[in-house]
Amino acid sequence: MKEIMIENRIARLTVLIDPDKKKAFEDLCTRLDTTPSQAIRQMIREFLAAHNVIWTKGDE
Secondary structure (H helix, E strand, O other), X not given: OOOOOOOOOOOOXXXXXXXXXXXXXXXXXXXXXXXXXXXXXXXXXXXXHHOOOOOOOOOO
8 A cells, every 4th residue: 555645744845837727737736636735746756756756744
């Protein structure tokens, strides 16, 4: 069984994005029954893994 790490979700990341892309992203998230925050967190985890970055709770 794959272990799911509980993430500390108190940091905020501000991203500037084209309004049309934001709307398309939000619409896609709705169709996939996920939230934009969940999708972004997953993309970050995948990006870190693709670059062999190991992170643990408390890493800065």
